[in-house]
Amino acid sequence: MSDDAYLSLKDIDAGYGRTRVLEGIDLMIGKGEFVALLGASGCGKTTLLRTIAGFALPSAGSIRVGGRDVTRLPPDKRGMAMVFQSYALWPHMTAARNIGYGLRLKGWRREAIAARVAEMEALLGLGGLGGRKPSELSGGQRQRVALGRALAVDPDILLLDEPLSNLDARIRLTVRHEIRALQQRLGITTIHVTHDREEAMVMADRIVILDKGRIAQLGTPEAIYTRPASAFVAAFMGAENVVPLDAACSGHRVDIAAGPLNRAAGLMLDRPAPPSGRLEARFRSERLELRRLDVQSAADGGAIELIGRVEAVVYPGGEWRHTVRIGDGSVLVDCPEALPPGSDVLVRVPASGLFLFAAPADGPAGASPSAADENSPARERLTA
Numbered sequence: 001m002s003d004d005a006y007l008s009l010k011d012i013d014a015g016y017g018r019t020r021v022l023e024g025i026d027l028m029i030g031k032g033e034f035v036a037l038l039g040a041s042g043c044g045k046t047t048l049l050r051t052i053a054g055f056a057l058p059s060a061g062s063i064r065v066g067g068r069d070v071t072r073l074p075p076d077k078r079g080m081a082m083v084f085q086s087y088a089l090w091p092h093m094t095a096a097r098n099i100g101y102g103l104r105l106k107g108w109r110r111e112a113i114a115a116r117v118a119e120m121e122a123l124l125g126l127g128g129l130g131g132r133k134p135s136e137l138s139g140g141q142r143q144r145v146a147l148g149r150a151l152a153v154d155p156d157i158l159l160l161d162e163p164l165s166n167l168d169a170r171i172r173l174t175v176r177h178e179i180r181a182l183q184q185r186l187g188i189t190t191i192h193v194t195h196d197r198e199e200a201m202v203m204a205d206r207i208v209i210l211d212k213g214r215i216a217q218l219g220t221p222e223a224i225y226t227r228p229a230s231a232f233v234a235a236f237m238g239a240e241n242v243v244p245l246d247a248a249c250s251g252h253r254v255d256i257a258a259g260p261l262n263r264a265a266g267l268m269l270d271r272p273a274p275p276s277g278r279l280e281a282r283f284r285s286e287r288l289e290l291r292r293l294d295v296q297s298a299a300d301g302g303a304i305e306l307i308g309r310v311e312a313v314v315y316p317g318g319e320w321r322h323t324v325r326i327g328d329g330s331v332l333v334d335c336p337e338a339l340p341p342g343s344d345v346l347v348r349v350p351a352s353g354l355f356l357f358a359a360p361a362d363g364p365a366g367a368s369p370s371a372a373d374e375n376s377p378a379r380e381r382l383t384a
């Protein structure tokens, strides 16, 4: 995706008044691609979408579509259509008139509009509902009317601003698959703003992770999930367990010194290791092993072993979720069998599920040996 990008953003800065929201955004999107913009509330997702749409002007940079510079063009000259979070349907108009709204603005003839509206109603499963006002439709139906209005004008690019966030959880699951299937059938280039990680994962070809107005990572769902480029992306993609470790690293090799919170370990990573020194280790709560500390086991390498004590155990469904105190922090560990609170345990994290980053100067937010509770198993090992 380089020279043949269909939509290309080059060095975009944008904001409101003197507040800068987006900084140096470079983004290339291929024709027919579905890209999700994912990030925490306030990181600039909607601002980026509005800038692409032409509702906000960038203070620097350029936007091109199919080789044409659209940076200064008004929204209706960009060949794009947007579906808003609130749907923004006209309440006094029927579903059919809402769908045909953009066509009327373009001066289409009445019969041509009726034919196109009928086509959209059939495409979106709205048959028989065209005569209803938005207030007489369910949330999912309103959302489809909004989508119909956007697609009716046959845009080159479809922009979706959290269109599923007002739907209840069950309907969202169906609608996300419907939108993705429709997008693939029509082959329409689509940018979808969401703060729902799973929604981005199941819908998009590629995901852009935004952090404070900058692109933190851009890649396929699988690449971002399995190879997060930073501690921020790892945490955002669910690797929220964090412990500090001291390691000597070289190439892909990581040798972790025994510490109050962990046993010694030697790992070969499938990616280059971070620089030697204090590391921030991140991992998800799944695909871990939880063992009683007093049960002897042969260390088979390929994993780090953390020393902790079970504080709480709950059953959210599927596996038991343990809160394990490690030093003065805690991690969540899911496993098929429950170990009771108070159990001294080893948490095994396989190298394949471990993300290592240089620790920030002010230290990671997770467990720290310095403040380890006097009675913790970690402390016992330290003083043994």
Ligand SMILES: Nc1ncnc2c1ncn2[C@@H]1O[C@H](COP(=O)(O)OP(=O)(O)OP(=O)(O)O)[C@@H](O)[C@H]1O
Residues within 6 Å of the ligand: 016, 019, 021, 039, 040, 041, 042, 043, 044, 045, 046, 047, 048, 195
């Ligand atoms: N019209 C505005 N005037 C001034 N500041 C604004 C305006 N709209 C948004 N902002 C600010 O710009 C920043 C980015 O907002 P934006 O709506 O793009 O974030 P977002 O990632 O879409 O958030 P959310 O997920 O909560 O919708 C926020 O700090 C927000 O307060």
